[in-house]
Amino acid sequence: MAVKTVIEAIRDAMREEMRRDSRVIVLGEDVGRRGGVFLATEGFIDEFGEERVIDTPLAEASIVGLAIGAALNGLRPIAEIQFTDFIWPIVNQLVGEAARHHYGTNGQVSVPIVVRSPYGGMVRGGLYHSQSAEGFFYHCPGLKVVCPSTPYDAKGLLKSAIRDDDPVLFFEHKRTYRTVRGEVPDEDYTIPIGVADVKREGRDLSVFSYGLTLHYCLQAAEALAKEGIQVEVVDLRTVKPLDTETILASVKKTGKALIVHEDNLTGGVGAEVSALLADAGFTYLDAPIKRLCGPDVPAMPFAPTLEQAFMPTTDKIIDAMRHLARY
Amino acid sequence: MGDTPSTASIAPGKHRSLGLNPEDLLDMYYKMVLTRVLDQRVWALNRQGKVAIVGSCSGHEGAQVGAVWAMDRSRDIFFTFYRDLCALLTLGVTPKEMLLGYMAKAGEPMSGARMFPGHGVYPQYRIINLSNVVGAQMTKAVGSALAAKIRKEPTVVIVFFGDGATSEGEWHEALNFAGIHRLPILFFCENNRWAISVPQHKQMAVPDVALRAQGYGMPGVVVDGSDPLEVLKVTRESAERARNGGGPTLIEAKVERLMPHTSDDDDRRYRPREDLERAKARDPIERFRAYLKGEGILTESQDTAIWARAQKEVDEATEFADKAPFPDPSTLLDHLWATPPGRKGV
Numbered sequence: 236m237a238v239k240t241v242i243e244a245i246r247d248a249m250r251e252e253m254r255r256d257s258r259v260i261v262l263g264e265d266v267g268r269r270g271g272v273f274l275a276t277e278g279f280i281d282e283f284g285e286e287r288v289i290d291t292p293l294a295e296a297s298i299v300g301l302a303i304g305a306a307l308n309g310l311r312p313i314a315e316i317q318f319t320d321f322i323w324p325i326v327n328q329l330v331g332e333a334a335r336h337h338y339g340t341n342g343q344v345s346v347p348i349v350v351r352s353p354y355g356g357m358v359r360g361g362l363y364h365s366q367s368a369e370g371f372f373y374h375c376p377g378l379k380v381v382c383p384s385t386p387y388d389a390k391g392l393l394k395s396a397i398r399d400d401d402p403v404l405f406f407e408h409k410r411t412y413r414t415v416r417g418e419v420p421d422e423d424y425t426i427p428i429g430v431a432d433v434k435r436e437g438r439d440l441s442v443f444s445y446g447l448t449l450h451y452c453l454q455a456a457e458a459l460a461k462e463g464i465q466v467e468v469v470d471l472r473t474v475k476p477l478d479t480e481t482i483l484a485s486v487k488k489t490g491k492a493l494i495v496h497e498d499n500l501t502g503g504v505g506a507e508v509s510a511l512l513a514d515a516g517f518t519y520l521d522a523p524i525k526r527l528c529g530p531d532v533p534a535m536p537f538a539p540t541l542e543q544a545f546m547p548t549t550d551k552i553i554d555a556m557r558h559l560a561r562y
Numbered sequence: 563m564g565d566t567p568s569t570a571s572i573a574p575g576k577h578r579s580l581g582l583n584p585e586d587l588l589d590m591y592y593k594m595v596l597t598r599v600l601d602q603r604v605w606a607l608n609r610q611g612k613v614a615i616v617g618s619c620s621g622h623e624g625a626q627v628g629a630v631w632a633m634d635r636s637r638d639i640f641f642t643f644y645r646d647l648c649a650l651l652t653l654g655v656t657p658k659e660m661l662l663g664y665m666a667k668a669g670e671p672m673s674g675a676r677m678f679p680g681h682g683v684y685p686q687y688r689i690i691n692l693s694n695v696v697g698a699q700m701t702k703a704v705g706s707a708l709a710a711k712i713r714k715e716p717t718v719v720i721v722f723f724g725d726g727a728t729s730e731g732e733w734h735e736a737l738n739f740a741g742i743h744r745l746p747i748l749f750f751c752e753n754n755r756w757a758i759s760v761p762q763h764k765q766m767a768v769p770d771v772a773l774r775a776q777g778y779g780m781p782g783v784v785v786d787g788s789d790p791l792e793v794l795k796v797t798r799e800s801a802e803r804a805r806n807g808g809g810p811t812l813i814e815a816k817v818e819r820l821m822p823h824t825s826d827d828d829d830r831r832y833r834p835r836e837d838l839e840r841a842k843a844r845d846p847i848e849r850f851r852a853y854l855k856g857e858g859i860l861t862e863s864q865d866t867a868i869w870a871r872a873q874k875e876v877d878e879a880t881e882f883a884d885k886a887p888f889p890d891p892s893t894l895l896d897h898l899w900a901t902p903p904g905r906k907g908v
């Protein structure tokens with residue numbers, strides 16, 4: 236085992252998969268000589284050459300369109316959308332097209348592409364370098380949406396995504412890239428898409444989160460443990476499809492549920508988790524289902540005070556947990 | 563702009579310079595006739611309430627048969643769009659299969675009747691037509707050509723589209739990338755001067771789509787789309803260049819739309835009748851028939867027999883598809899994922 240950052244784990248996953256399978260290519264803006272703006276593909280062009288590490292023109296829709304077409308003709312492309320804030324031009328290709336092709340052809344073709352995209356705030360990114368978008372994409376049948384939070388999960392899930400025959404949207408929280416470290420096995424491993432992970436066990440209430448806020452939830456749970464409140468923290472890891480089994484099992488045990496995410500509240504992942512619990516988990520519940528999410532404003536603003544005000548921070552999460560525990 | 567393209571007859575003896583024999587020509591002619599007969603049949607079935615929608619190929623047959631004939635049908639990839647019935651039939655799809663699609667019946671090969679007729683894939687013929695979104699096929703076709711190049715396959719991709727599609731942003735993204743990487747792809751525009759009701763002069767500020775090729779570093783060629791032999795010649799030259807590493811070509815076939823946009827459209831609202839009459843003078847079937855007769859390849863009685871044969875084939879196919887069942891409703895949820903997720907989930 237070695238200790239790695241999230242970005243290192245992601246780089247390792249791609250490098251190992253490219254060594255293992257010559258059908259894997261990467262394409263995107265600045266992924267070549269520059270190695271990607273976050274250095275996710277650093278050194279790749281020297282190892283794999285220009286044919287497999289493709290610097291595309293600055294045209295996001297085509298990056299995904301090209302990936303789909305290459306996948307239809309035998310390759311397994313990894314497309315990088317440099318920042319999630321610039322993901323909107325690809326919506327037609329990813330949602331309108333890729334997510335529908337397997338179904339639309341009655342199972343005759345599949346679209347094994349991964350779209351990687353750095354997302355999220357608390358990086359002083361302002362409105363156009365802080366966005367979260369999983370709330371939009373998790374609505375779409377035919378598309379898998381993964382949001383890892385640790386180096387171990389990021390590596391294992393990215394390998395699964397590359398080997399998966401469906402289009403996978405892989406959101407990487409920018410703030411976790413270099414701030415979150417963790418042990419990663421040296422040998423090859425994968426983590427199944429669609430399976431959540433209980434990151435901390437507890438009996439008093441369940442908290443569901445993913446990405447950066449997952450770490451805030453773990454800090455908050457640690458703080459509450461000192462007050463004698465045992466919080467179970469579930470990392471959803473994949474937001475589409477949701478692991479309903481793990482979600483229900485946790486609330487069956489605790490009777491209380493809080494969902495925390497940075498993406499906007501309304502119609503977000505938390506809404507679906509709430510609906511699931513209200514339906515299939517109704518008899519387990521001892522308290523109202525609570526959500527602590529980014530507010531319904533277009534994105535996290537640039538000013539540090541506004542950034543803090545937007546974010547479900549550890550302090551806000553502690554308050555929400557304490558409140559719910561006492562209900 | 564708006565010049566009426568040629569109605570002149572096809573130059574005598576042209577097929578010989580292309581190395582085509584009379585059987586080839588009669589085969590091409592049959593595909594065109596079969597397309598027209600099938601097209602008229604499904605239009606009638608639409609009026610009878612048996613076919614939900616038809617997008618007619620009438621007027622485009624010459625361009626499609628010529629383009630497909632020019633390709634290597636054993637290995638090239640064909641990204642077609644909704645108006646390409648003649649291309650599909652030329653590639654090997656049968657009227658029976660098409661009618662299963664028009665009537666949305668079980669056993670339809672390309673999408674299992676999940677999509678409009680002629681949409682989906684036909685892997686055996688390497689036909690790909692994955693959506694109804696105008697222009698969305700462009701970058702995918704280029705991606706397939708990129709994969710062919712990376713995999714060092716001698717495949718050439720041809721992607722078909724209308725004049726309206728050339729206004730989509732992704733159309734330009736596609737040509738730009740193909741030009742940069744000199745990919746083995748042919749961009750084949752079937753310019754019928756109309757995008758539903760919008761005429762060409764409201765779609766673009768240039769008289770020819772082909773002029774845009776210069777901006778993407780590739781040759782652009784205008785060809786008379788009602789002359790299948792001229793289309794074949796131009797497409798063949800372009801395909802050879804692409805196969806030999808010479809990069810992409812933008813081909814613009816000037817064709818005519820002889821019917822409303824689809825069975826849901828009433829073109830009297832926007833299309834002057836004189837425009838339609840001028841278009842009819844360029845019917846590719848009439849022109850090719852005149853050529854074949856002039857060359858002594860087709861007699862009057864042979865011609866009658868060819869139309870009768872097409873009628874019979876379409877009659878049989880109609881009866882077959884009419885009797886076929888609709889897809890089983892229990893299949894609605896099938897094929898959501900190619901790789902099942904770790905847990906069932908939602």
Ligand SMILES: Cc1ncc(C[n+]2csc(CCOP(=O)(O)OP(=O)(O)O)c2C)c(N)n1
Pocket residue numbers: 645694695696697723724725726727728754756757758819823
């Ligand atoms: C992106 C998109 N916008 C609008 C439509 C509706 N629509 C279908 S066909 C069409 C016109 C297309 O014209 P053109 O590309 O010239 O092809 P033609 O039908 O004339 O052969 C339109 C507007 C669509 N299917 N997709």
